[in-house]
Amino acid sequence: MRNRFFTWILFLSGGVLLIFTLLAAYRELTPEWEKYQAQYKEQIIKAAKDDAAKKKARQLKQEVQQLYLGALNRIDRCTSCHIGVENPRMASAKLPLKQHSGAYLKNHPPDKFGCSVCHYGQGRAVNKKEAHGLGHETHWDFPVMPLKYIQSSCTQCHDYETLTAKGYDTIAKGAKLFTEKGCRGCHKLDGIGGALGKKLDIVGSQPIAYFPMRHVEGEKTTYNWHKQHFTNPRALVPESEMKISVKPEETDLLATYVLSLRSGEMPKAYRKIKGRMAVGKPDEGEALYKMFCIACHTDGKESYYDEIFNHTIPSIKNPAFLKAAEDKYLKKVLEEGRAGTQMTSWKLAAGGLGESEINKLITYITKERPSSKPERFNVARFKPDEKRGGELYKVRCALCHGKKGEGELGVNLRNPVVQGADPEFLAITIRDGRAETPMPPFGKKGLSLTEQDLADLVSFVRTLSKTK
């Protein structure tokens, strides 16, 4: 036969084409969910109580099951495999046919809520791998959430009070930890908080690419990231300065809370916020201290040098400090922060604390202020010699406060708050020292510098911000 060459090609290719078209058709007609639905059908036919039920069971069509949730702008096809999720007869069946646990579906009927609004996962998918969304190749940022964090979804509609009253207190516990471990000392939420860490407003909705995943152990999901970050921040973010001290079981609570901070709002018809959404009394001084200060200043009684901050964290409830420091000064420090250190500026435009909150904090901090006022120094009576003060500084102060006052073991003296402080305050501090901190008294109670010496030192210290 002529035309052999092209005939061969035609028939061989035709054969291959036919085979693969048939294979493709076969693959199209035997989707993954079909076998689960077939199992389900078998089981409910067997379990049918009477003939009418049997007949109805036999008529069950096998097709993609879809929950169209217009108000939520979602489509969930989970029930294509999880076909028995609403059927009480499937209570003891195996997954995926098993009935949903608990009585949640009574108040959260699937045709109004779907599944992914609580459980995450990729609702539109119709095969297990992509529906569950685990694994880099699924390119899905919110895989099915581990059940221990599930309460992070509840607060989309419910308040902490109601949830705790019904026994679902994980999320409230997590929120409480958040407010009492000083997290907002560095992280802003609703615009209020420190500036050292990232804003947390929608951290529960951030995609995987937002987080550095390189050192995450196990699955690279945001859930694991949060849990491991709470366990040890520097394991995931080597340059992090985050200070956290919580017990291992508390990291799960915190992770649940943080995962509940999501973008977007549920439609009004779904929201059932009746009680309080806040935990504790955030308007009291002590609560404010726990919310914003405690992570760095702990109980405030001792100052200590922090390796990660590379700064000394001063003791702010130290009686000696409080004795010398006037409320005006404390307010200044709180409002302006200490430039060059991790102490944030907390005024309304920066950290977001209003006047009354700052006053409450000051009231709280100064609660144990000794009633006796320190002896006045009256620095004004002296004519200070800056040069001499500089010499004294080199010998006495530089070791702890740094050659240029930048601070190391001792606090940074260059920042505007110290520089702008009342010279009287500075003189008293140097004279009397700071009890329970490494700062010794330099006056007659201690190293016996003369009062002229002290005045000279004060005048020198106040020039530190001008030197480069």
Next chain:
Amino acid sequence: MSEHKQIGLKAFKHNLKSALKSFAGSYLRGGKPTSDRTRSSAIFNNFFLHIQGVKTHINTLRPGYTLGLGLLSFFLLLATTISGVLLMVYYNPSIENAYNSVKDINYVVFAGKLIRNVHKWAGEGMIILVLLHMARVFYTSSYKQGRQFNWVIGLALLVITFGINLSGYMLPWDQLSYWALVIVANIIQSPKEITDSLGLTGFFDLGGFSKELFLGGLTAGKESLTRVYLLHIMLFPILMFIFLGVHFWRIRKDGGLTKPEVFEPKAMDAALTTPPEKKGGLFPLNKTYGLMELAKGKTPAVDRDVENTVLSWPNLLWAEAALFVFCLAGVIVYSYFIDAPLKELANPLIPENPAKAPWYFLGLQELLSYSAFMGGVGLPGLALLGLALIPYLDREEQHVGLWFSNRQGKLIALESIAVSAAVIIGLLAFVINFGWFRSWWPNVPQLLITLINPGNIWVGFMILWSMFVIKRTGSTRMGAIALFTMFLVSYLIYTYVGTELRGPNWDFFWSRSAWPVH
């Protein structure tokens, strides 16, 4: 009187009974192609087929000559177009719905995943095949003997192919789409690099204007998607089919495909062709045109027609049918196993790192990393200009229809491969290890970098070396072979580097496994 009625009714009954047959006959007026005459008219009188000649030269049918590359490209275009129209039933071109509609095509549309895969792979396969087709046309000197303009049309088709692939890439609105859109928009803006250096931007911001025209705004968003969609389904396809029509028409007018001056049919050709019969047909024809051929040549000729041709019906059509099924089979097999990619939903706040163009542009992206204007506009423009000039700068008419022209051509090609590989790899090694101007002199003016960078150096070298070959061999054809071969080698090497050896931040890595995980 009743006789008339009888005759009339009888005629009516007869006509009704034979309605189907006479309908078939009115449609297929040529009769069965069982004689040479009817075979000729099958081609000649058919609206679709008559762009092909009634007779085809045996050389055209030889698989080793053309490798069927042009036809394969065309068939891939058909596959892409049809699968594209099917996808349009479900794809929604709004930024809220695009991604979800593509996901649903994959998940719940019958054969959706397969059709999407076919669309993607046939579309990308087209790029490979048109480049190979261009190479075949070049190496067989088929841009000569009056075919110069068709070569230029082919270049236009090449650009349209790239454009249609790129615009399609942007439609799913995933991370790849979005950042490709941003990058392309900024490439379009790159003339600003030049107008800034020359202080002209204030008068006419060509770059900014073009970018706004493309994006429908200043940032990539819903207007951009609408425009890209328009380009992809309407403007580029219309241009493609118009130019293709001209391209095919020119083939006929230029006398079919090229063939060697001295041609003898060989034994193997028997396997490719059915000899003409040269006898009368059995069925009468309806004649619209009478004369079928006037031919020059010596007769009788065994197993072939005049001037070494055979009838297009069935030979050419059989070859085309075989190639068509082969093409479809390849596309279906590939689409069965490998899924078209789809990444996360577009996120304007989180750029991909590395933000890579599709593979066919990664060679350019390497050049882009040296200079946006040169890599995006200057050098590609220069390359296209160079390619377009080839038929006009090399007008030697010898060795047409022979791969690589002759032995010297083969040697020049090999030499060019070696030289270009060495120079390119050398340049790359230098840049990767030592950086370029800005790494050494941080304040160097941008204009200097735009003018002197590894991409420009390479192109400059290509041109100079080709001139050197022309001088050395005394032949513009040899110089053209050198230039074109170096162009192919550089496209290959730069594409490889861009695909496999560039990782996050466009840093160099020996392999993908060395990329740092984010």
Next chain:
Amino acid sequence: MSNGAHEKTEITRRDFLGLAAIGGAIISSLSVLTGVFRMFKPNVRYEESTKFKLGKAEDYPSGTIRKLDEKGLFIFSKEDGLYAISAICTHLGCIVNQTEWGFQCPCHGSRYNETGKVIAGPAPRNLDWHEISLALDGTLEVDTAKKVPVGTKFKPA
């Protein structure tokens, strides 16, 4: 010449293969077309499901009449059971209103009696009755894609 058909009684291999090839091409084209039309038919709809829950049987004590505008449905509860009548006029799709004697369509004047039978106007068919059943969780469910004979009432156990 015109009697060529009577000369051969057997078909040549060439003709057979030619016919087979054409036949094969036709069959493949038809199957491709079938596939294409099957592809056009949507497997899922981007709409609310036709099957939806009505709530608990206790919420529909005997004597209740409820109109669900967004679903185009009337739910009646009588002594002998519950039934659902479509509120969508069979003429051109407007929502009908209930009257003492039955239903009235405001668009073109079609009238139906209490069981949905057309008594006046251009409506070509009676109003559909839809199936009410018990959902898996024990609440009432109606399926507007399933028509039931007039008079079918659902008696909750």
